Amino acid sequence: MTRNDLILVAVLIIFSLVPPMNFDSKKKIAVVKVGGEIVRELDLSEKKIFTVEASGGKNILEVKGGAVRVVEADCPDKICVRRGAIKNLGETIACVPHKILIEVVGE
Template identity: 30%
Template structure:
């Protein structure tokens, strides 16, 4: 009986530590981003501020992605990839968030610089 009680206490402590760690990481490492970085084939191809509304075209041969910045948020407006999952992902604005287009090997990442 005593062994079971200590197991329950140990499991409760582990769960509490996990919850506290999650909130600590969320509070200190998330935040509003200031810069958008676009990588293509693991190379930085564009970098621009998130607070300036503009549309950017990322091209590589027949592969095209259109990245739009509007009201401090970034989203993939259009892409000519077959699945368009990057377009369906929606907008991002916080530090560390990203949009990835696997068929075109494009990564749009928000950073806090």
């Protein structure tokens, strides 16, 4: 091996030791508020489905693929269901009839 070969090998070893870059390492949390009070905090890296009970009815939320959405609701307008999934900081889903607000916040 020449000197250059040794340098190449050394560089390859160093790169193999560096962990892969994670550009989206900041953990995202969504808060679920009912009537202005936080009833639940969601880790968006998880995968789950659950029900939020409000005075006027209930909404079924799904957390998947780093996003949260309302999959089912018994509110009259269904605006929250049509809103689709949210995943970016500051995005919200509101269910006005049930006074439910879901907001993506930082950690």
